[in-house]
Amino acid sequence: MSFFDKMKKGVSDAGSKAKSLVEVNKFRLNIQSLEAEIQDRYKRIGQAVYQSTSDEIGSEPELDQKTNVSIVQLSQEIRFRQQEITALNKKILELNHQKSCNKCGRLNQLEVKYCSECGHEFTQVVTIDIVAERAATENADFTCSKCQEPFGQNDRFCGKCGASRQ
Numbered sequence: 052m053s054f055f056d057k058m059k060k061g062v063s064d065a066g067s068k069a070k071s072l073v074e075v076n077k078f079r080l081n082i083q084s085l086e087a088e089i090q091d092r093y094k095r096i097g098q099a100v101y102q103s104t105s106d107e108i109g110s111e112p113e114l115d116q117k118t119n120v121s122i123v124q125l126s127q128e129i130r131f132r133q134q135e136i137t138a139l140n141k142k143i144l145e146l147n148h149q150k151s152c153n154k155c156g157r158l159n160q161l162e163v164k165y166c167s168e169c170g171h172e173f174t175q176v177v178t179i180d181i182v183a184e185r186a187a188t189e190n191a192d193f194t195c196s197k198c199q200e201p202f203g204q205n206d207r208f209c210g211k212c213g214a215s216r217q
Contacts, residue, residue, distance in 0.1 A: 075143050078143050078146075079143070081135075081139055082136050085135055085136050085139075086132075086136065088128075089132050092125045092129045095121075095125055096122050096125050096126070099114075099118050099121055099122055100112050100114070102118075103115070103118050145161075148162075152168065152169060152171050152173075153171070154169050154171040155168050155169040155171065193216060195209040195211065195214050197212050198212045198214070200212070202216055
């Protein structure tokens with residue numbers, strides 16, 4: 052690899068890392084905004100409950116139907132924002148090539164099979180695209196002479212073993 056190729060690769064890597072960092076920071080700003088909205092909802096719930104009490108010390112709040120509806124709506128808004136925060140945190144982990152252990156919460160590299168803190172085994176989610184697999188099989192004119200894997204229409208080499216289509 053020549054000096055210029057190495058330099059080009061380094062610049063490209065730096066650019067992709069910078070782009071990832073910008074996205075992570077954008078997600079973190081969104082999380083801060085959502086957390087501020089949650090605090091506002093908590094404050095409004097507290098105000099609604101406080102306003103439903105009488106001026107007597109030790110009196111129980113008497114929540115009318117309108118106040119109850121308002122509290123339920125604010126609570127639902129809080130839960131919705133908490134779900135958004137969870138999704139954004141998951142995206143941040145993906146951008147950083149990390150995953151969180153469901154058992155202990157430790158951050159681990161994406162490719163590890165076991166948690167480095169507690170030894171919990173990560174389960175892998177395997178998805179099979181049956182439609183794409185069927186289309187590739189139907190469009191295959193030939194199969195590989197080495198491994199019998201079907202070739203796609205435009206494939207020159209086998210995707211499984213690397214053999215030439217011939």
